[in-house]
Structures are given as structure tokens and as C-alpha cells.
Amino acid sequence: MTTMNHKGDFPIYETHPGMVYLDHAATSHKPDIVTRRTESYYKTSNSSPHRGAYLLSVKSTELYDRGRKEVLDFLGADERYSTVFTKNATEALNLIAQTHVMENVKAGDEICVSIDAHHSVIVPLQLVAKRKGAILKYLYLDRTGTFENDAITAKTKILALPWISNGLGKIHDVKALLKRAHDVGAVVILDGAQAIGHIPIDFAELDVDFFTFSGHKMYAPQGIGGLVAKKELLEAMPPFLTGGDMIEYVTEQTTTYAGVPERFEAGTQNVAGVVGLMAAIDYIKSYGLTKIHEHEMALTSYALEKLKALPFIEIYGPEDISKRGALITFNVEGIHPHDVASLLDEKWVSIRAGHHCTQPLMKHLELSASCRVSYGFYNTIEDIDKFVDAVKYAREVFGYVDVY
Amino acid sequence: MTTMNHKGDFPIYETHPGMVYLDHAATSHKPDIVTRRTESYYKTSNSSPHRGAYLLSVKSTELYDRGRKEVLDFLGADERYSTVFTKNATEALNLIAQTHVMENVKAGDEICVSIDAHHSVIVPLQLVAKRKGAILKYLYLDRTGTFENDAITAKTKILALPWISNGLGKIHDVKALLKRAHDVGAVVILDGAQAIGHIPIDFAELDVDFFTFSGHKMYAPQGIGGLVAKKELLEAMPPFLTGGDMIEYVTEQTTTYAGVPERFEAGTQNVAGVVGLMAAIDYIKSYGLTKIHEHEMALTSYALEKLKALPFIEIYGPEDISKRGALITFNVEGIHPHDVASLLDEKWVSIRAGHHCTQPLMKHLELSASCRVSYGFYNTIEDIDKFVDAVKYAREVFGYVDVY
Amino acid sequence: MSMYTETIMWHNQSGHNKRPLEGATHVERGNNPNCGDDLSLEVTLENGVIKDAAFSGSGCAISQASISIMIDLIKDKAVMDAKKICDAYLSMVKGESVSEEMVDALEDAQIFEGLSKMPARVKCGTLGWHCLKTVINQL
């Protein structure tokens, strides 16, 4: 059992020492180093990157470009890859759908999506499929996160899936799925939002096409995210948002565009966000992803043990704990998930209830909603204990007399 | 002459006391209150808005929604208007082009753009015009910022222009142009990026349709901006980016969307950015826009006087100083603007050189580039003096012997 | 303070208003995409008076208790009075000020005042009331 406690790194626990925050999958808290470095950027180097000949602009440009490099290094991506910054994972996923998918998918082609994909994966692809007359197919999963069908065919042009499902906690066998898709000539959109900052990631072992992420879920500030993609894919893509900074020549009627990756970054970019993201990467590296993952696995295993001891809890996701990310979804018999969340909130335990932006998954699993606990490096065994106690309290309020 | 000095509000001047920063039109520095409140948000209220039933999420939701309201109040916009947050002005302008313009402009319709519009206005509209077969026309200006033609016709469906031109410094007669456009039934896209935070704005006196802005140019953090628009226009618009948080129901093949303004905000939003924006608004209000505008006018008038005394300077933009925003574009005889900027940088004077993201304007004015000084509330008369001295230094380096 | 008072738990569990309504003159269904609440309000109107009302469907405790308390309140009331109560309730949970008289008229429904501080739950606590409003507005 893990006894690590890193709350001291996170100023929010000074403000709310009693808080049990278990909604890390929605967003993470920020270690001191992240807010301090961001503030320091504004105090020492603030300016508009790329455009100015003067010192501050040079500094901002350097920081911004270093950010691209550090993201690549963090993922083990070599010089075949490039980083494009966006405001969040959702923008990155829209970018891919509107450019690569829009350009490469024709009527009758198939886009294959894992049913546990986030709305931010599904909805942009729905729109492209509709516009192009392509067929949107799903890979179905059961409540344990096991695939039920194989929808990948010779017609599949795109496979999209979360590395770790935020509705089931399943860590997908990304290596096998990439290979399966590449074998039929499909390009893979890998939604890394729940994987980055949780498990060691090494592109060198894989053959990733597109990888998307949000900074705010990995200890970085809000408002920064991105995609890491093969340069050869990016180079073939038309621009997404257009305007300042991503152009080469603009005349009254026509425009030529900058190269990769600038072509995909319109307007003044969020350098402070990139600085915060680099600080978050440094924070993660200072402990190491192996250690972070071990800690989170220990929490998963402890929480599962505790929850399984309660007969009124139904747990979703894989049995095999090595296939689980840092989250558990479940339901409490007799209490609607939203009531569970509100009652836990009375005990200062913050969890998420609802569809977790995965309505098609919920529909497929015949669940109208579920509860989700999700955790990061700052969470402790005591947090899990308090959470379980709060669940028991919810049952009491609802008039149940439980014997454990 | 103004003797105000507010550098003390801006921590970056502690770090760089000798710096003369005159690139405010590209981006502004941040007063202490902005970075402090942002940091405090992360320390007290950080979480994902809109989704959670627990306290922090409630706080974040309240702050985010209060941000919408405060932006409206700041602009004097009543309940007919709504705020949509984006990452910068460029995203807001893309949003309008891809939704309202895309839906409302047919082949043969005319889109009329002021030639001094920013690339972020022009390029998205070019793409829509091309896709729809609409005609993109320009309102031309001379080097003093005077309109040369009247391209608005009965076929004009869209008029797009900057409130204050970032290439000429001209404050356009927005009231008259709105009326002119509305008389022919056109909808107006008003790019407020250089107006907000500089001049008093009161929607009550106007009949604004769409207004876009970037926070980072008005003392707020990077990564937040938005649009303020008539609700009736927003309600008729399809979504822009899609995914989490902007949906109502998602099924495997179809999606219905949330109402206004949520429909236009996909993915986890930047609450910290909104908090910083509110702090910036408070900062601006604490002095008042009338006072800020007066101070900036005093700087303009002083700088113009000094520059006009130098025979080797060519100044662009209106003669009438009441028609000038907080920036001056000019050229130094015999020295390319980029060399001017680099030489000024040697003297710690930061200015911008180039096309200022207004290539069509530059082409029309037959300028290959220009220098630009632009200022905010922190700039002083001494800054202008140092800037003028640095220009003289540049002439010396280039071997000119000037007699003043 | 907990939202989950005895009154709410009682309404949630009693189910006296959760039943089929024979001869209902109006039926209105309401959904809450966020949590999957899906309730139908059935109403029997006679000469401008709400003779009877009931609900069916599924939802969280807040949504079920809220619609049940509403039904107790509006039964045997004139439509115009039900409308006033409904408007007062919706104002209250938005955090707007409501006259003392109307607060009194809300009786048990007053306990939902705390919803104004729970943005994630407001939709639960207003689902039934929005159904009622739709029914009344259609008249």
C-alpha cells in the first residue's frame, strides 16, 4: 500500500486542507511550480511570440518553440513528429477532423470509433462523416471494457479511440490497435487526454499518427493543449483556423500559408500556457511516470477492494487492474449518481456523476448515468477511505441500513 | 502633458526597469492584480466548470458565468447580447466566418472588408467567400486613413472592419458605418482588438452586431478572448467547434446542441483566463477609460510632435489626433523598418516592424513595411523621449548626420 | 446545509404522486441530458382548475421530490394560481428575490432555495416545473 502524500506540492490543499478531490479526470490541480513559473513568465518575458525583433519577443518565441520540443521529448517522439498547440484537446480533435479527415475520407469510406470515445472525438467525426457521406462505425465494448466486435475493415480510413477511456477506465491495447489499423491502411487518432501524465508513454515503441491531449488534466494551466502528429501527415493538411501568424502572403483575394506546425496556429498564441505546460512536464518528470503510475495503481487497487466489499456498489471497467487507468466508474444501488455526487459533496468529497461526455457508451451499456472517482499524484489512501465513508453516508441518508 | 506613471502596477517593470515597451498593440503587460487573481483562482477554486456537483466546480461555474456578464457590462451591452469566450480574437473571427457568414452568404452576395482589416478578419472571410461564391470587396483607405471609395451596396451582406486600425491607428466612425451597413441590411463584424481597453465603449449608443476582442491586449492573460454578439444572431448560428460541454444529446450517429452561448464553447473552458480577464476589467475600471484614453492621447500628441520635428520620419494615419488610437506607424528614411526595430532593441526600446498582419493594407498603400509604436496605460512621456532618442541613434549607425 | 432533508427523502420514497393518471388532459415530458433524468408530468384540467396531477419516469431524488412537492402544491388550484407559484419557484432557484407572500405560497418547495447555489443540480430541481410551465403556456 502506498503512503505517499504529495499534497504539499499543491497550494489548493493549503486553502482546503479537508478537501478530498477525486475528479482529476475532469481537471487536475496545479502544483506550485506551475503557477509560479507562469507568473514568472509574465513578470520576466511576457510578449507576443514570433513577431517582434526585440528581446521579450525573442524570449517568448524561444519558450514557445522549446515547448514544442519538450512535449515531443516527454512522449518519446522523434524528429518525425511535430507539436501543434491548441487551447484544449477538443480543439486538437476538431483540427484533425476538419483537416486530415475532411481531406482524406470519401463517400463510402469508413470511420471507425471506439464506443467509449469522448464526445470531443465523436461529434467532430460525425459532422465530417455526414458532410463526406462516409460511414461512421463503432467498436463496441461491454461493461468490463472488452471489445465485442471488430469493425475495422479494408474500407476503414480512420480509427479513433481514447488511450484510456474516461467512462470505463480501460487502458486500451494501443499497440495492437495501431497495428490493426495500419494493416488496413487506416490512420489512427489517439485521444491521450486520460493517458498523459498517468502512464509512461513512449512513441518509439509505437507508430502513432495523431495524439491529442489537454494540459489542464496533467497539472498544467487551463487554456493549453495540443496535438502531436507525424510531420508527413501535417504537411499534407490544409489550415484549420486562419488569420495572423499562420500565413505567408495575404493579398486581397488569396492567401498562402506558413509551413508546419505554424500553419495550424492562428492568432496570438498562449506562451504562458506553454510555459505552464513545460513546468507541469518538469513536475511529472521530477517524480517520474513509473512512480506516479505505481502510486495511482495502488490507489485503484485499494479503492476497488473497498468498493467490492460493499454489496450495493456496481463497478464498471476491467477486472484486470493492469488494464485500468486512474479512475473507477460505478453505481450505488438505489441512489441516482447525481444524488451520490451531491451527498459526497456534503462531506467535501468531490466526484463526478453523469455521462462523462460519453453518451453513446452509456446508451450502449444501458446506463443512464454513473459515478466516477478519478485521481492523480496528490491523492492518498486516506482520500479513498473518506470517499468510501461518504458513500456509506449517502446510503444512510437514503434510508438504507447496510451491514458490511 | 501627462505625468502619470503607472509602471508600479506592472511587475515586469520591476524585472526590467529600463525597458521601454512600445508594442502594446501586439500584446500588453499584466498588472499585478491580474496575475495575482489568476494564481488565487488556482489556489482556491480551480476545477472544471459546468459539470460537477461539488463545491469547486460550482465556484468555477459561477466565476465563468460572471465573466460573461462583466464583459457585457464593461461594453455597455444589455440583455440583448451574449458573450462567447474563445482563446483569442482570431478564434472569435473564425467562429463568426464559419457560422454566421457561412450560413447567410450566397453566391453573388457581397462581403465588404475595410482594407486595413487584420489578417484574422480577412483570411477567414476569403475562405468563406470562395466556398460560397460570394464577392469579397474592399473599402480602401489612403495613408491618412481616409476612405477612398464606398463599396457598400444593396448586395452587401457583411461588413467587417477594425474599430481601430492596427496598421494606421485610425479610429473608424463606427456609428456611421454601422448605420450605413444596417441601412442596406448587412451585418457588421466589428474587430475591437485595438479599441477595448483604450477608448470608452458603449454599445447603448450603437447597434453592434458582432464584436470581437483578445484579452491579452487589454492587460488580461494570454489564451482568453471572445465575442459579444446579439443573441438573436447567435441563436440562428450552427455550432463551430464541437465536442464536450456544447452538446445536449449525442447518439452514435447524430447530435443535438446546447443553447446560446454554450453551443459555441467546446471542451473544457479556460476559467482562469476568464478570472484574469475580469481582473483586467477591474484594473481598467479602477482608473476609468476616460482617464486612460486621455493619457494615451497625450502620449500620441507628444510623440507626433517629436516625430514631426524629425525631417527623416514619414508618419501614417490621420492628421486629426482625435481620430487616432494609441499607436503610430511611420518609416525612417534610409533605414528598413526591421533594422529600425533591431537598432531600437539595442537601446531597450521595443517596437514592432513589418506588415502588422495587414499585408493588403500595406500593398494598397505601396509600403513594404513600417515601424509601429503602440502604448498602454503604463507608458510615459519619458518612454516617448527614449524612443525618439533611439530613432536618432539608428540614423547615426546608418551614417546619417542629422541636424534637428 | 444538506439538500437531502426529510421532506425530500419522504417525497422521493413515498411515490404517492408517481402513478399513472387516468384521463389526463395534458402530458408533458422533460429531459435532463446531463444526468439522464426523464420525467413526464400528467395533468387533468377542468374549468381552469388543476383537478389532478401525477408523474412517471425516472430521475434523481431532487428531480423526483421536486415534481412530487409541486404536484401536492398545485392540485386543486386555479391555473392562474399555479402559474404564479411556478414563476415564483423558478425565480427562487435562480436566486432572484421573491415576495414574502409568494415564498409562503411555496410551502414545502421552499427547501429548494439552496438550488440557486448548486448550478449542476438546478436542472434536476426544475425539470417538473418546466413541464408545468409548458403545459400552462400552451393553454
Next chain:
Amino acid sequence: MSMYTETIMWHNQSGHNKRPLEGATHVERGNNPNCGDDLSLEVTLENGVIKDAAFSGSGCAISQASISIMIDLIKDKAVMDAKKICDAYLSMVKGESVSEEMVDALEDAQIFEGLSKMPARVKCGTLGWHCLKTVINQL
């Protein structure tokens, strides 16, 4: 340290390499959208040797001095040697390490080393060199 050394100002003003080149065998035009620099490099090649070179067009002092210094350097050199110099220069301004021997070969062009710290000006100082590279790569 100022980029605007005497050497650079001299090249910028002398104009000895800014002239039409009669009988040029290769012409390559380069643009810098950011500042409007627009230069053309003209080269006369004979038996693998750069017999003569010159430029025309307009641009900032950095771009003009840089192409002018380049022309002085490559004149009468074998194409293979010019290529080595060109590669060394482009590496230097990117901040990459360059062998001592090649640094020496860069002669006056060494003063542009500082460009590696001026991202906004790198394109100015490499415009002429990219034209040269294109010419050589086409051979």
C-alpha cells in the same frame, strides 16, 4: 553587441555586389514575407566554378549585407566549396556547432553568428544564402 558593425554597414552601403550581372547562368529570387525583403541572386557558373555573382532587389541592411558578404566569399570558388561554406553558415545561424576550420572559412560572414539569438531576423540574414543553396541543389 550590435549586429550593425562597420562591416555590415559598409556592405549595406557600398553596393559593389548590387548590380546587374550580364550573362548570368542562374538566377534565384528569395522573399521574406515578414518584412518584405525581396532579393535576387545572379550567378555565372563555368566548369563548376562560380565565376561571378551579384544581387538585385530590396531589403533590410541585414539581408543586403549578408548576401553581399556571401557573394564576396563564394566568388571564384568551386561549387563544392561554396556549398560547404553555405551549409556552415546556415548551421551557424541556427546555433549549431560548426568546425573551427569552417568558421575560419566564413571570414566576414562570422559576424552573423549573433543571428542565432534573433529569431525575428534569421530569415533576413539567410535569404541570400537560401537562394545560393537552391541554385547549388538544382545543379
